[in-house]
Amino acid sequence: MLTSSVLTSGLLAQQGQPPGQGGAPEIDYLAILPIIIIFGAAAVGVLLEAVLPKHQRWSVQVGLSILAIVGAGLAFAYYVSDAPTEGITTIAGALSIDQPALFLWGTLLALGFGSILLIADRSVEPGGAFVAEAAIRPGTVQDRAQAQTTGMQTEVFPLALFALGGMMTFCAANDLLTMFIALEVLSLPLYLLCGLARRRRLLSQEAAVKYFLLGAFASAFFLYGLALLYGYAGSVKLADIATAAAGTDRSDALLFGGLGLLVVGLLFKGSVGPFHTWTPDVYQGAPTPVTAFMAACTKVAAFGGMLRVLTVAFESTSWEWRGVLWGVAIVSMVIGAILGLTQTDVKRMIAYSSIAHAGFLLIGTIALTDQGVSATMFYLLAYGFTTLAAFGVVSLVRDSSGEATHLSQWAGLAKRSPLIAAVFTFLLLALTGIPLTSGFVGKFVVFSAAIEDGMAPLVVIALVASAVAAFFYLRVIVLMYFSEPAEDGPTVSVPGTFTTAAITLGVAVTVLLGVLPTVVLDWATAGGGFAS
Amino acid sequence: MTPTYYLLLAALLFCIGAVGVLIRRNAVVVFMCIELMLNSVNLTLITFARIEGGLEGQVMAFFVMVVAAAEVVVGLAIIMAIFRARRSASVDDTNLLKY
Numbered sequence: 233m234l235t236s237s238v239l240t241s242g243l244l245a246q247q248g249q250p251p252g253q254g255g256a257p258e259i260d261y262l263a264i265l266p267i268i269i270i271f272g273a274a275a276v277g278v279l280l281e282a283v284l285p286k287h288q289r290w291s292v293q294v295g296l297s298i299l300a301i302v303g304a305g306l307a308f309a310y311y312v313s314d315a316p317t318e319g320i321t322t323i324a325g326a327l328s329i330d331q332p333a334l335f336l337w338g339t340l341l342a343l344g345f346g347s348i349l350l351i352a353d354r355s356v357e358p359g360g361a362f363v364a365e366a367a368i369r370p371g372t373v374q375d376r377a378q379a380q381t382t383g384m385q386t387e388v389f390p391l392a393l394f395a396l397g398g399m400m401t402f403c404a405a406n407d408l409l410t411m412f413i414a415l416e417v418l419s420l421p422l423y424l425l426c427g428l429a430r431r432r433r434l435l436s437q438e439a440a441v442k443y444f445l446l447g448a449f450a451s452a453f454f455l456y457g458l459a460l461l462y463g464y465a466g467s468v469k470l471a472d473i474a475t476a477a478a479g480t481d482r483s484d485a486l487l488f489g490g491l492g493l494l495v496v497g498l499l500f501k502g503s504v505g506p507f508h509t510w511t512p513d514v515y516q517g518a519p520t521p522v523t524a525f526m527a528a529c530t531k532v533a534a535f536g537g538m539l540r541v542l543t544v545a546f547e548s549t550s551w552e553w554r555g556v557l558w559g560v561a562i563v564s565m566v567i568g569a570i571l572g573l574t575q576t577d578v579k580r581m582i583a584y585s586s587i588a589h590a591g592f593l594l595i596g597t598i599a600l601t602d603q604g605v606s607a608t609m610f611y612l613l614a615y616g617f618t619t620l621a622a623f624g625v626v627s628l629v630r631d632s633s634g635e636a637t638h639l640s641q642w643a644g645l646a647k648r649s650p651l652i653a654a655v656f657t658f659l660l661l662a663l664t665g666i667p668l669t670s671g672f673v674g675k676f677v678v679f680s681a682a683i684e685d686g687m688a689p690l691v692v693i694a695l696v697a698s699a700v701a702a703f704f705y706l707r708v709i710v711l712m713y714f715s716e717p718a719e720d721g722p723t724v725s726v727p728g729t730f731t732t733a734a735i736t737l738g739v740a741v742t743v744l745l746g747v748l749p750t751v752v753l754d755w756a757t758a759g760g761g762f763a764s
Numbered sequence: 765m766t767p768t769y770y771l772l773l774a775a776l777l778f779c780i781g782a783v784g785v786l787i788r789r790n791a792v793v794v795f796m797c798i799e800l801m802l803n804s805v806n807l808t809l810i811t812f813a814r815i816e817g818g819l820e821g822q823v824m825a826f827f828v829m830v831v832a833a834a835e836v837v838v839g840l841a842i843i844m845a846i847f848r849a850r851r852s853a854s855v856d857d858t859n860l861l862k863y
Contacts, residue, residue: 370849409824416831420838427842435860437846444842445794445855448835449785452801455828456778459805462821463771463812513861 257324262311264327266304266337267404270397273300277390286383290360293389294352300393301345308337319763321406325469328406328540330763335609335756336403336536340529342741343616344396346734347525350624351388355728357634360384361519361627362428370433378430385428391421392525399533403540406764408458408468408494411537415454415501418533419447422526426518431634439517446500446510454497460490470545471764478548491546491553498541502534503583504590505564512575515583520635523579524623527586528616535593535612539605542597544764550600557598558690564591565697572704578626578637581704582619585663588701589615592694596678599685606756607677613752614662614670614745621738622659625652628725636722642708644717649724653712655739660705662742665698670745677753770811777804791843791853795836802832 261268277296284292312334319330327333354360359382366385368374398418405411427440462468464486465476477487496507503511515523546553568588575581593615596608629636629645629652636642646653662669675698679691727735745752777800784797806825813821847853 366845409827413827413831416834420834423838423842427845434849437842437849438860440842441791441846441855442861444839445785445791445798448795448798448839449782449801452778452781452798452805455802455805456808458824459808459812462809462824463815466812466816466818467820468824517861 258322260320260322260329262307263315263320263322263329265307265311266341267397267400269300269304269307270393270400273297273303274390274393274397277393278387281387281390289386290354290384293386294348297348297352297389297393298345301341301348301396305338305341305345308334308341312338317758321763325406325471325764326410327401327404328763329404330761331758332536332539332605332609332762333404336532336612337400339532339609339613339616340396340399340403342737343528343532343620344392344399344525346617346620346737347521347529348389348392349730349734349737350521350524350620350627351392353521353627353728353730353734354382354384356627356630356725356731357430358382359430361430361521362388363430363433366428370437375433384430388425388428388522391425395419395421395425395525396529399529402533403536405537405540406470406544408461408470408473408541411541412451412455412458415451415497415537418530419451419501422522422530423447425522425525426514428522429517429519432517435517436519439514442517443510443514450497450500450507453493453500457490457492457494457497460486460493464490469764470541473545474548474764477546487549488552491549492556494541495538495553495557498534498538499560499594502531502538502590502593503587504594505560505567505587508564508567508587508590511587512580512583515586516577516579516637520579520623520627524620527582527623528620531586531590531593532612532616535597535608538597539608540762543600543605544762547600550598554598557594558687561591561594561598561690562693564588564594565694566591569697569700572701575704576639578639578642578708579623581639581708582622582626582663585701585705586619588697589663591697592675592678595682595687595690595694599681599687601681601685602757602761603681603684604678605761606753607674607681610745610749610753610756611674611678613756614674614742617738617741617745618659618662618669618671621735621742622656622663624727624731624735624738625656625659627731628652628727629722630725631720631722639708639711641718641722643711643715644721645712645724647717648721652724655735657709657712658739659742660709662746664702664705668743668746670742670749673746673749673753677749767811767815770807774804774807774811777801777807789854789856791846791855792840794855795839795843799832799836802828 321328362384364378364381364383395418398414401414423444426443427437429436465473500507568584572584596604662671665671665675682691781797781801788794809821809825
């Protein structure tokens with residue numbers, strides 16, 4: 233991936249110069265070190281799969297993944313400690329390491345760390361949530377045998393790292409081609425991860441097929457948008473598109489056709505509005521740790537990319553397209569809130585909640601002010617940790633056939649396990665947006681940014697949607713506390729170290745951002761916006 | 765020949781691909797329709813590169829090809845897995861996940 237962007241940038245950079253003088257582009261290795269570490273560790277992980285005996289793989293892969301994320305975090309912290317405020321672009325302008333990119337990298341690394349912990353857990357389900365041998369046919373004797381073994385397909389760790397690296401590149405991509413490659417690098421591993429559940433493998437494979445076909449369809453739209461914008465501006469660099477859009481002598485059909493198709497691809501990844509159809513199915517069918525990873529990290533990447541594209545390349549034409557995105561945001565909030573009411577499965581319910589949240593995030597994204605950008609980034613951070621912990625809790629409530637995700641099975645959970653019920657209640661309240669949780673602060677900053685920018689009607693609709701959505705969160709709380717537990721109800725597993733750590737991390741951040749939001753808000757609002 | 769014809773042809777191919785994705789039932793055929801969409805993008809890129817007189821569009825077409833190849837590997841693996849489980853590649857049969 234990195235080599236490829238270096239290659240194109242080299243080729244693209246050469247065009248401007250006379251033949252024979254095209255040198256390699258300058259690369260600021262220190263700035264992109266976190267990405268290099270993540271991709272490097274993923275490549276090493278693939279290699280280890282080939283040489284290590286089976287019984288050693290799990291421990292080595294887990295160690296390597298955690299080490300990689302911690303190492304990338306240290307490299308990141310070192311760079312941030314004295315990064316230029318206005319940001320830099322590197323690899324001939326392919327990546328832009330500016331303040332929003334750094335904030336999103338930090339968010340992604342922290343959320344990725346939590347997700348890897350959930351993926352690595354083997355205490356809740358012996359052997360972990362992943363299949364021992366993906367090649368075994370579901371429903372056969374061998375399949376029942378593999379469900380009892382403690383092995384697991386350890387390729388999930390390098391795949392997750394590749395996806396994480398793709399997401400980080402996506403947030404920093406400063407031209408559409410790099411963005412497209414990063415989009416594929418983050419999507420392809422996720423398609424595979426979705427299909428690797430240990431239990432209910434038919435559902436899991438079905439989720440993978442649906443996600444893959446719809447995802448590939450959406451990236452074809454993104455790509456055609458890229459091609460039309462190339463035709464419009466003669467370049468796919470975001471800054472060049474902005475320059476071309478400021479002049480008026482070119483074909484508007486190419487500009488708005490390209491923008492529309494591009495945005496469809498991005499909205500799909502962010503599971504927004506009418507492009508959400510894959511979300512409930514994939515969230516339900518995928519192994520729960522992978523769902524947590526997708527819900528938290530993919531959203532950060534998709535909205536990070538959307539913020540950059542809309543702010544850097546299309547700010548000058550915002551009068552033309554903003555109305556459409558108003559409509560999309562409204563549709564997304566309404567679909568999420570209304571259809572969420574009818575759900576009977578916990579994972580599907582959180583999926584619809586994520587569609588409603590995508591609508592709220594889109595409001596912050598189209599504000600296009602510095603305040604809007606920082607508010608959206610804060611919301612992404614807050615939402616990511618809450619939803620990560622929520623899926624962690626979902627993975628604990630189990631019966632003999634695996635996770636008990638049907639809502640009726642959650643009845644009276646507070647009597648069986650008061651602590652887990654209390655934690656889940658807190659997380660649901662954070663998703664609702666009750667004060668003293670990060671959800672409240674997130675909504676508050678996004679909505680105030682939107683009002684500042686003259687979108688008061690949209691904020692009113694958003695408030696109504698959050699009130700409707702509150703109903704289905706509260707319904708679960710009522711069910712857990714005020715219903716009699718079923719006779720053959722699920723048990724709550726005692727979580728092992730990894731899951732406990734991930735849930736604690738999520739809950740701690742949710743509390744901290746609710747009580748002391750200024751710590752992070754100051755960082756989100758500091759600095760110089762996008763560099764291009 | 766003006767380059768516009770190539771652009772129109774590419775747009776037509778893209779639409780055929782998109783309609784195919786929506787109406788065909790076999791997962792492999794749906795996937796082929798997506799490939800058709802990607803190839804129409806390649807044609808568009810190369811035509812624009814010709815109009816612009818630069819190499820950038822042609823280089824991008826190579827990247828699209830590489831990504832499409834990677835996508836084929838992942839996609840066919842997933843479709844194979846589900847075909848082995850169900851003896852069918854129809855996207856209508858994969859309907860366990862719903863309300």
